[in-house]
Amino acid sequence: MSEAVQIEVRDRVAVLTLSRPDTGNAIDQEMADSLLKAALACASDDGVRAVLLTGKGRSFCVGGDVKAFAAAGPGASALVQGLTASLHMAVARLARMDKPLVTAINGAAAGAGFGLAILGDVALAARSAKFAMAYGAIGLTPDGGATWLLPRLVGYRQAQRLALTGARIDAVEAERIGLITRAIDDEALQDEAFTLAGTLAQGPRRAFARTRALLHQALSNGLETQLELEAQGIAEAVGLPEGREGIAAFVARRPPDFRGL
Numbered sequence: 001m002s003e004a005v006q007i008e009v010r011d012r013v014a015v016l017t018l019s020r021p022d023t024g025n026a027i028d029q030e031m032a033d034s035l036l037k038a039a040l041a042c043a044s045d046d047g048v049r050a051v052l053l054t055g056k057g058r059s060f061c062v063g064g065d066v067k068a069f070a071a072a073g074p075g076a077s078a079l080v081q082g083l084t085a086s087l088h089m090a091v092a093r094l095a096r097m098d099k100p101l102v103t104a105i106n107g108a109a110a111g112a113g114f115g116l117a118i119l120g121d122v123a124l125a126a127r128s129a130k131f132a133m134a135y136g137a138i139g140l141t142p143d144g145g146a147t148w149l150l151p152r153l154v155g156y157r158q159a160q161r162l163a164l165t166g167a168r169i170d171a172v173e174a175e176r177i178g179l180i181t182r183a184i185d186d187e188a189l190q191d192e193a194f195t196l197a198g199t200l201a202q203g204p205r206r207a208f209a210r211t212r213a214l215l216h217q218a219l220s221n222g223l224e225t226q227l228e229l230e231a232q233g234i235a236e237a238v239g240l241p242e243g244r245e246g247i248a249a250f251v252a253r254r255p256p257d258f259r260g261l
Helices: 027-042 065-097 110-119 146-155 157-163 171-176 184-200 205-217 223-239 241-252
Strands: 005-010 014-016 050-055 060-062 101-103 108-110 122-126 128-133 182-184
Touching: 005 027, 014 027, 014 184, 027 171, 050 060, 050 184, 060 110, 060 182, 065 110, 101 110, 101 184, 110 128, 110 146, 122 171, 122 184, 128 171, 146 157, 146 182, 171 182, 182 184, 205 223, 205 241, 223 241
Parallel strands: 014 050, 050 101, 060 108, 101 122, 108 128, 122 182
Antiparallel strands: 005 014
């Protein structure tokens, strides 16, 4: 049986593909476990320097497998608890790993799929993609890290609108409000996303990791705390092989080569 999340590594980029296209890549326990397994593999593989997350078929991910919730009857709470345990560990690992994440949102992103879509350090979406939190429509509350990410990306008022009204927005509006990085013509999405991930894979992995951490901490720290963390980070970076190579390349007026560092 094929994995619900497929992994392919090319040119030091791990491409993770959500692969339940007949269900819109709805997340069941198998997919949540498979995503966690893939996230752990990417985080621990020194041969992977960037990760690209996308979906197979017409949808990116329509969220949790609601039909499975219904079929579970009285056991639905236990089912969802197990599913979110794996899903949330996967989200945390993708967010905290020492390599950048690109999301290529090839279609509908709803529910937990909404959270996965906006998790990328760079989030690229097909112009045909649609976004909706959609939880309230079925009497549920958000998961997948959406309530942590959303106000950081679009501000509190937009977060309230999207979370409470269940507004369905297209990729153009998503770009306009800062939910995604850029909307791209459908036929160009995968190539552009992979090219970008490949560029990031050639960059300074440890510096990128520290930068990701600083950005995640920024809204919860005071100015002085953040300044101290920045000072510690750059002082450490300047003495590491990446920093030495970057500075040497700048002085020599040549492109830096961070491969193997």
